[in-house]
Amino acid sequence: MPTTLYQSNSPCQKAAQHLLTLIFILIVAKLISWIPVMHHLQLAETFTAAEIIWFSAKFAALIIFFYFSRAAIEAIPARAGIASFLRNIAEPITLLVIVIISQELLWHILTPFVKGSGETIYFSLAILAIISASIWLILKAYQATPYLFENQQNISTYFAQLIPSRHMLCTSCGQSIQSNAAFCSYCGHKAQKQKSCITCGQMLSADEKYCAHCGTEANK
Secondary structure, X not given: OOOOOOOOOOHHHHHHHHHHHHHHHHHHHHHHHOOHHHHOOEEOOOEEHHHHHHHHHHHHHHHHHHHHHHHHHHHOOOOOOHHHHHHHHHHHHHHHHHHHHHHHHHHHHHOOOOOOHHHXXXXXXXXXXXXXXXXXXXXXXXXXXXXXXXXXXXXXXXXHHHOOOOEEEOOOOOOEEEOOOOEOOOOOOEOOOOEEXXXXXXXXXXXXXXXXXXOOEOOO
């Protein structure tokens, strides 16, 4: 019976597929490396079969992590606020993770062959790459910080709408007075008791049937 390969369409599905594949590779490779026979075979008197399998698994997982990060970035909604902030810093974070892991994997291969000055050069290049990726991450985070404030303003506006107003307008002179005042402090006109909308908290006059701000029926 022919096997049908399922292809993910949405970025979220692709990201989940890559993540699960990455996890399975590491789990299977670790289980194989625990088999005793894998520790008896040694190549070039340096690496055992278990070490080679585990190294290959981590290298494959690193490649899949790259595709996972691309799908995850595409899955982030293209809107302002925290989503925009995450989209801006996602690529630098991905690069930083890849640089940190790849330099460790590469050093694991070069350890038996690099000594003295070669070791110093390698570590210097690795540190330079990590610092460069970190600086890029910091710069992107700095540039994307205004998106967080924009989101904070939206949240503040939302909660402000939930707080009932303590002021109302005098029906005679139009001045703002306390909602619990019996008379207007400006013209002395008797204040009409107002009710507030149960949805947005906007003050309503006694004859209003619907909230002009959100459209909710006033008598509900």
